[in-house]
Amino acid sequence: MKIITIIKSIAFVAIASLMSFTHVFAESPKYTVDGSNYMQHADKLTEGQIKTFESYADYRIDVYETSAECKLPDAVRAVSQTNSKMVNGNEGIEWTTLGAKPFPNPTHAQHYIWNHRSAPHYNASIHRTLTAYIVKSDGSSTVGKGDNYIEFPGALSSPLRGQVDENIYALYMVKNMSPARIAGTLTMLHDMYDSAIQARKAWQYSPATRRVRRAPDVNYDSFVDQTGGLATIDSYNMFTGAQDRFDWSIEGEKTMLVPHANYALSEVGAADKILSSRHFVDPSLYRYEERNVVIVKATLKEGSRHIFPKQMMYVATDEHNGIMIRDHYDGQGSLVKHQVGSRRVDGSGVCQFNGEQTIDFATRSFVIQNTLGPGHDDLELEYDVINMGMNFYSPDGLRRFAR
Numbered sequence: 001m002k003i004i005t006i007i008k009s010i011a012f013v014a015i016a017s018l019m020s021f022t023h024v025f026a027e028s029p030k031y032t033v034d035g036s037n038y039m040q041h042a043d044k045l046t047e048g049q050i051k052t053f054e055s056y057a058d059y060r061i062d063v064y065e066t067s068a069e070c071k072l073p074d075a076v077r078a079v080s081q082t083n084s085k086m087v088n089g090n091e092g093i094e095w096t097t098l099g100a101k102p103f104p105n106p107t108h109a110q111h112y113i114w115n116h117r118s119a120p121h122y123n124a125s126i127h128r129t130l131t132a133y134i135v136k137s138d139g140s141s142t143v144g145k146g147d148n149y150i151e152f153p154g155a156l157s158s159p160l161r162g163q164v165d166e167n168i169y170a171l172y173m174v175k176n177m178s179p180a181r182i183a184g185t186l187t188m189l190h191d192m193y194d195s196a197i198q199a200r201k202a203w204q205y206s207p208a209t210r211r212v213r214r215a216p217d218v219n220y221d222s223f224v225d226q227t228g229g230l231a232t233i234d235s236y237n238m239f240t241g242a243q244d245r246f247d248w249s250i251e252g253e254k255t256m257l258v259p260h261a262n263y264a265l266s267e268v269g270a271a272d273k274i275l276s277s278r279h280f281v282d283p284s285l286y287r288y289e290e291r292n293v294v295i296v297k298a299t300l301k302e303g304s305r306h307i308f309p310k311q312m313m314y315v316a317t318d319e320h321n322g323i324m325i326r327d328h329y330d331g332q333g334s335l336v337k338h339q340v341g342s343r344r345v346d347g348s349g350v351c352q353f354n355g356e357q358t359i360d361f362a363t364r365s366f367v368i369q370n371t372l373g374p375g376h377d378d379l380e381l382e383y384d385v386i387n388m389g390m391n392f393y394s395p396d397g398l399r400r401f402a403r
């Protein structure tokens with residue numbers, strides 16, 4: 001079974017590479033939005049996109065013909081016919097079927113957020129190199145890499161299904177390999193579906209002290225070590241973690257310019273293009289389309305704290321319901337960060353996120369993390385292969401993995 005899965009993984013890379021070649025080298029943009037004409041397309045742009053055009057004369061968006069929609073895996077679609085129910089102040093889900101798309105017929109703002117959060121658990125596990133590229137305003141750069149294991153016990157195909165607490169959404173382990181200042185440190189998470197029942201559990205190992213400690217700050221708006229302070233924990237994968245600090249509302253639905261089918265971002269040579277970029281990732285690595293999105297607004301609740309009290313999220317209305325763009329505003333209402341997601345589509349129409357870029361207007365720097373594919377991974381990307389077991393995702397397991 002493992003051999004078959006590895007072959008499937010290799011086949012996916014081969015298909016993605018072939019599709020990348022077709023898109024990057026054979027396909028031409030339908031039109032390009034740049035500094036000379038962006039206001040003509042303002043009705044299809046987010047405030048973050050407009051500010052990027054206003055800030056950088058060489059920024060552009062290449063818009064292509066609309067391609068295949070993102071689909072659910074067949075097994076997931078089969079059990080995703082009826083909406084689940086939000087409970088505990090919308091922080092938890094009373095599942096119709098654990099492992100399904102929780103809200104196949106979304107009507108509430110948080111239905112879309114839950115659908116986005118749940119998309120990774122359509123796979124039972126992921127093993128990969130977690131890579132982050134930081135490029136400062138002066139062109140200096142840092143590359144962060146980590147050996148990353150993730151398992152989703154609630155996935156339909158997970159060997160852990162029914163053996164662990166059903167509230168555990170994800171088991172996460174990463175050993176940082178670079179940059180040097182964090183090399184050898186490890187972080188382990190038990191991420192929860194319902195944070196009202198149990199908040200995320202986090203532990204960290206330091207090679208300096210050789211000790212494991214609880215890490216309650218690995219949550220919300222704490223910064224990710226590998227991103228140099230440019231991206232927060234809850235911006236990982238465009239959004240992750242608890243939703244309880246915000247009020248959520250649907251602000252509309254419309255056609256906008258969002259990234260889709262970005263194979264070039266995964267291919268060999270992408271890293272060099274990223275590291276030679278300034279202020280934002282080389283636009284040639286992105287492929288935008290006119291796509292329908294639901295606009296979701298997150299507004300900080302009175303009495304709660306977050307460094308970005310207002311956030312605008314643009315969620316694809318296809319079966320994947322991925323957050324494609326997220327704009328962050330500070331306490332004065334100023335737009336300070338523009339976050340851009342990316343998806344690639346496999347041969348069956350199922351989408352995977354393959355990187356999220358955060359453009360920081362204050363520092364004129366950017367970070368792109370969570371990149372996938374042969375252009376970035378030191379380890380072969382593996383889906384549904386690992387089964388490390390709960391002992392691995394324990395404080396003792398953290399110590400053993402550190403050796």
